[in-house]
Amino acid sequence: RKNIAILCSGGDVSGMNPALKHFVEYALKNSLNPFFVYDGYEGLIDDKIDKASYCDVAGIINKGGTKIGSSRSRRFMQKKYRAIAKQNLDHHNIEMLVVLGGDGSFRGMDIFYKEHGVKFCGIPSTIDNDIAGTSYCLGVDTSLNIIRTAIDAIRDTASSFGRAFVIETMGRECGYLALVSALTSGAELCLIPEVPYNLEQYEESFKNQIAAGRKYFLAIVSEGIKEDVREIAQWFEEKVGIEARVTILGHMQRGGNPTVYDRLMAYKFVSHAIDGLLNEQHDSVICYNDGGFTHKSIQDVAFQKYQLDSELLCHLQDLYNV
């Protein structure tokens, strides 16, 4: 029986625990011995590597975060520590690795593969949905649902008190979370880094809406836009003429019980990752597009800039006249 390990690297997402559970089950089903590497590449270097069993993954499918921990590792950027990591894998006789992480983690693994030949498959995992080559990253749906719950709650108070709420979502340079959240919560304004905007163009219309009886506004803005979220609130107060408040959702967007969709995607990503490794796909990322899964090279995933879905961008233009 061959040994196979899984680790989480970079930001944690909801969906990692269901992935760990299915990893153990699917590895055993395929006559492989499953191992966990704890705390990402740091654990690879420090030999925090252990056999995994059904008991280790019992009762975790409904939990956010990751039971085996994650990390960012400066040491893994250095050749000498990657050599130690390889020694540790050899010590446990581990030939294959499944890596849940973002593009940085995949670039690190690519170097590791080229230096030491460790076969690996990456599973795109980030709430930002900003990895090139895949339309979906594990954790995005749970994050969107957490945001939806927050926006629904904010709407209750905004409508009762007659205020504008400017809600900031995560996403770094990617506006996916903000855009989908705005479209699905009926927000009046959506600002994302990918699309230039001019607040002046909304002033007349927003003032007219207040004159016609509108009591409140919801504005969803992505953290990567050029202005600070407080400046948008100030604009509402000074130029539109409505009291405004800011809510920065922050790290709650990374937690929460994984949704049904993320549990199912975790299941599918892991199955395809292990199938790929068993079929000589050695240095790849499993990507999801148009309802199907394909293995893509690190070059096509971790060295390209992601593109925001063009249909979603059209909806943004239609709805918000940008």
Ligand code: ATP
């Ligand atoms: P997130 O989307 O959460 O940022 P990520 O995988 O992109 O996830 P990074 O911090 O960019 O997160 O990368 C995770 C880890 O991958 C780094 O801490 C480092 O250990 C390793 N890594 C990234 N780039 C390299 C590289 N060029 N060489 C070696 N290791 C790397």
